Amino acid sequence: MTRRVEIGWPALGTAVIAELDERNAALAQSVWDALPYRSLQGHALVAGHHLYHVAPVHALLHQRGTHTVDRREAPDGTLFASRLQHLGIKYxxxxxxxxxxxxxxxxxxxxxxxVESGAAIWESLYRSKKPIVAEVRRAGEPGGHSLPRLSVADPQIDALIGEVHAETERIWLSPPEDLADLHDGHIPSGAGSFSTVLTTLVFVNGETRPLGYACFGGLVRAAYEDMPLESLRHMARLLAATPAEFLGYCGLGRLxxxxxxxxxxxxxxxxxxxxxALMAHLALYVNCLGGWNLQLFPWHLGDGLRRKGALG
Known part of the structure; x- marks a missing residue:
């Protein structure tokens, strides 16, 4: 069966078609089953010519690829599914x-x-700060958007998942107010020594990404890899409490x-x-926050800091 996916950027007026294959059949199927959806489009800030966005696919957190390659050696246009909950494209x-x-x-x-779209997305992330949304759909079929909602047995925990899901939906395509305030310099706690803001932004970025990628995402993987429940509880308390407390101090009170x-x-x-299920919803929420933090961050302040020997 041919499975073609359209990835479009309406703000740019561009779109590309990709064909899914069987190199990592389960991952490809998970993405296919989640279509259609929309997501804030991101761009690699360290690795080079690479686009990625957070995909609302819980299975990406724990499904292991059966076939991997060095991204540097893959052909341009290769689609990747990441356990960081990303759909990526090398360009x-x-x-x-x-x-x-x-x-x-x-x-x-x-x-x-x-390539044209990649250059425009870099400009959006690095300088203009105008968010670009990716629309991902089955080629030839209507678009749309929804976030998956998992349920659990305990009513109190299920209600919490419902709240996290609702908040994730609310901020999925709109900048979270607390992050926007932080980037505007409104920090009620006074975080930022001697009234600095950039220092706090750097630390917030440095804590948010691993909290989603490594902590909550890692706990999902550990659960699927049969770590005992009591050990999972213990690791969650060890890994999540301190960074979440720090991020709350910096302004991310809901987190x-x-x-x-x-x-x-x-x-x-x-x-x-x-x-x-609980950790997966927290991971998706924090990964969404992380995407917005990267979009809002004033990367252009680094214009004067260039790699030695860099051409541009």
């Missing part, structure tokens, strides 16, 4: 030697459009509140599946 030179799971390829006739309630309710959870 030029990459420098980071990261093993990645390919799931498809942009059609050759659309590669020029991909801190959700994390406190989740950690406080861990003893109510009676199965690894329910634990994984």
């Amino acid at each position: 030029g030179e990459l420098t980071e030697p990261m093993p990645a799971a390919p799931i498809g390829q942009v059609l050759p006739e659309h590669l020029d459009t991909l 801190h509140e959700f994390t406190q309630r989740a950690l406080g309710g861990l003893d109510r959870i009676s199965s690894r599946d329910d634990f994984a």
